[in-house]
Amino acid sequence: MEVNKELDVAVRVVQMACSLCRRVQMGLVSTSGDDHFKSKDDDSPVTVADWSVQATVSWILSECFGSQNVSIVAEEDVDTLSKADSAGLLQTVVTTVNETLAKAHIFGLKSPDKVLGASQVLEAISRCNSNGGPVGRHWVLDPVDGTLGFVRGGQYAVALALIDNGQVILGVLGCPNYPMNEEGLNNHDQHNRIVSKLSSHAPDLWGEGCVMYTRRGSGEAWMQPLIHGDKKLEWPNFAKIVRVSDIDDPALATFCEPVERANSNHTFTAGLANSVGLRNQPLRVYSMVKYAAIARGDAEVFMKFARAGYKEKIWDHAAGVIIVQEAGGVVTDAGGRPLDFSRGIYLEGLDRGIVACSGVKLHEKLIGAVYASWDSSNL
Numbered sequence: 001m002e003v004n005k006e007l008d009v010a011v012r013v014v015q016m017a018c019s020l021c022r023r024v025q026m027g028l029v030s031t032s033g034d035d036h037f038k039s040k041d042d043d044s045p046v047t048v049a050d051w052s053v054q055a056t057v058s059w060i061l062s063e064c065f066g067s068q069n070v071s072i073v074a075e076e077d078v079d080t081l082s083k084a085d086s087a088g089l090l091q092t093v094v095t096t097v098n099e100t101l102a103k104a105h106i107f108g109l110k111s112p113d114k115v116l117g118a119s120q121v122l123e124a125i126s127r128c129n130s131n132g133g134p135v136g137r138h139w140v141l142d143p144v145d146g147t148l149g150f151v152r153g154g155q156y157a158v159a160l161a162l163i164d165n166g167q168v169i170l171g172v173l174g175c176p177n178y179p180m181n182e183e184g185l186n187n188h189d190q191h192n193r194i195v196s197k198l199s200s201h202a203p204d205l206w207g208e209g210c211v212m213y214t215r216r217g218s219g220e221a222w223m224q225p226l227i228h229g230d231k232k233l234e235w236p237n238f239a240k241i242v243r244v245s246d247i248d249d250p251a252l253a254t255f256c257e258p259v260e261r262a263n264s265n266h267t268f269t270a271g272l273a274n275s276v277g278l279r280n281q282p283l284r285v286y287s288m289v290k291y292a293a294i295a296r297g298d299a300e301v302f303m304k305f306a307r308a309g310y311k312e313k314i315w316d317h318a319a320g321v322i323i324v325q326e327a328g329g330v331v332t333d334a335g336g337r338p339l340d341f342s343r344g345i346y347l348e349g350l351d352r353g354i355v356a357c358s359g360v361k362l363h364e365k366l367i368g369a370v371y372a373s374w375d376s377s378n379l
Contacts, residue, residue, distance in 0.1 A: 004215070005064075008235070010160050010172045011213050012107045013226050015160045017053045017143070018174040018209065020100045022226075025150055025176070035287040039041025047151065048089065050076050051125055051157060052096040053143035058107055058124040059101065059116070061139060065126065073345055074128035074141040075315055082122065089172040094121045107224045107233045132314065134166040134342040140316040146287025146321040148260070161318035162201045166342025171319035175289050176209040180225040212242065212292055214326040219294050221327035243298040244328040245360035250277035253362060255301035256290040257282050263310045268373070269303050274368045294358055295327040301362060305334070305353035312354065324356055330363040331356040334370045 003011075024047065054076050078146050081090050096335035097116060104111040116124075134139045139162055146156035209226040224239040247253055256280050258264040273282065283290075283299060293299040306312060318341055321331045332338055335351030343349065352370065357363035 003235070007160055007170045007172070007215050009064045009109070010062070010162070010170060011224075012109050012233060013057050013125055014158050014172045014174040014211055014213075015233055016060070016100060016104065016107045016109065017057060018176045018211065018226050019103075019228075020056060020173075021049045021050055021144060021150070021156070021158060022176050022209075024096065025153065025156075026284075028153070041258065046080065047147060048092050048096055048142065049150065050144045050147065051081055051093045052100065054128055054141060055093065055097045055116075055121045055124040056100050057096075057141055057143065057160065058127050059112070060104070062124070063110060063112075070127075071130040071132075071136060072128040072139045073130045073132045073142065073143060073315065075313070076125060076128070078122050078126045081125070090118055090122075094118050097121050097124075101305070103230075106230060108235075111171065131175070131344050132163060132341070133344055136165065138163045140168075140315050140318045140341075142319075145316060147288070149286025155286045155289045156285040157289050157320075158314065159288050159319040161315075161322065162340055163314075163318065166340075167216065168318050168322045168341055170214065170302070171322040172213040173292055173319045173323055174211045174226070174287055175292050176226060176274065177341060178210055178289055178292060179208040179296060180210040180223065183209065186314065188261060199245055201344075205298065210292075211296060211307050212323050214323050216322060216326070218326055221323050222314050223296060243302050245297040246295060246359070247300050248359050248361040250362065250365065251279050253278055253300035253358075254280050254298070255282050255303060256285050256293055256299050257303055258290075259284045259286050263306050265305045265307055268305050272303065272366065272369050272373055273301075275373055277321060277363045284340055288290065288316070291317075291324050291356065294356055295323045297322075297358070300358040302356040303353065303366070312350055314341050314347060315344055315345075317347065317354070321356070329356060330360055330361070332367070334367065336363075336367045342355075 101111050121122050130138055142159040144150050144156055145159050150156035155177050161168050161171040210223050212223045214221040221242050222239045224237040224240045227233045257269050290302045324331050333351040334353040339347055342347055355366050
């Protein structure tokens with residue numbers, strides 16, 4: 001696959017962001033971590049890593065492409081971080097950002113000439129204030145997707161995508177706790193091993209991890225290992241092509257769903273899975289790692305049906321959707337229509353939920369089951 005400048009920079013900065021996240025997560029897991037995260041107004045957690053990754057990615061993209069040319073849609077703002085009682089937290093973020101940018105050369109990127117101050121870090125975070133839309137190019141960033149998984153030492157992802165005139169044209173997904181090795185890939189007789197790989201908190205797995213990436217129209221998705229220590233990133237960094245599973249029998253398929261019940265209806269999903277003959281227990285996984293699992297053949301289905309009132313945000317799906325699609329999979333809403341990333345920060349017009357599958361046959365069965373089951377649901 002030909003790698004243009006945007007994809008090259010995106011992979012490198014996600015690698016750097018994953019390195020940052022690993023350092024912060026190890027600190028959270030080994031200590032109480034109370035001084036490393038806050039609760040936002042909606043009670044969702046936000047950590048030093050969320051703000052630090054957003055500042056780092058924002059700074060790098062602006063340096064590489066010019067701040068006047070860069071529009072970034074991202075999850076975090078500076079409201080909480082700017083409060084008087086967050087002074088210590090802000091200083092930790094500033095220190096984390098500067099430590100990360102000082103090692104930018106390891107990832108083939110440029111470091112700032114001098115350390116960034118608090119105002120510069122806050123500016124980099126707040127620069128990510130675009131609302132996207134149908135016109136122009138917009139980077140879409142989820143600095144730490146699956147913050148609860150991150151805080152608990154489990155799965156999470158760093159997700160970066162680029163939208164051009166409403167269409168996702170590239171996606172990069174960094175999965176620091178999702179092993180790179182092939183053990184269990186495309187081997188669905190070892191279901192428990194896959195569950196372990198997706199949910200393990202074991203420190204010996206932290207030394208692994210992967211970054212997956214693609215660009216629209218390539219017909220390929222790639223995976224490369226994370227960079228560790230002071231080892232330099234030299235392209236293509238042992239990258240290999242990943243493909244979806246060829247399993248189309250529901251009885252053999254593995255399906256993923258979100259861990260949190262707050263924004264996902266597990267009861268409806270379970271009924272739907274039973275109606276089409278999905279026999280394996282669901283893998284409840286934090287973050288867009290679910291998309292990664294489908295793209296590389298560890299699972300065949302991801303279903304999410306949000307509860308009434310919840311609106312899906314584009315940064316929770318953009319990178320994962322294009323990676324699954326280019327790896328040979330299918331992603332639509334529950335009515336079988338493509339997801340629309342052209343209407344701002346939300347997936348407006350979404351029909352009931354999201355269904356991602358490794359192939360057309362499974363997808364058709366699930367969409368048919370949605371129509372058959374919907375009237376009896378209590379979504």
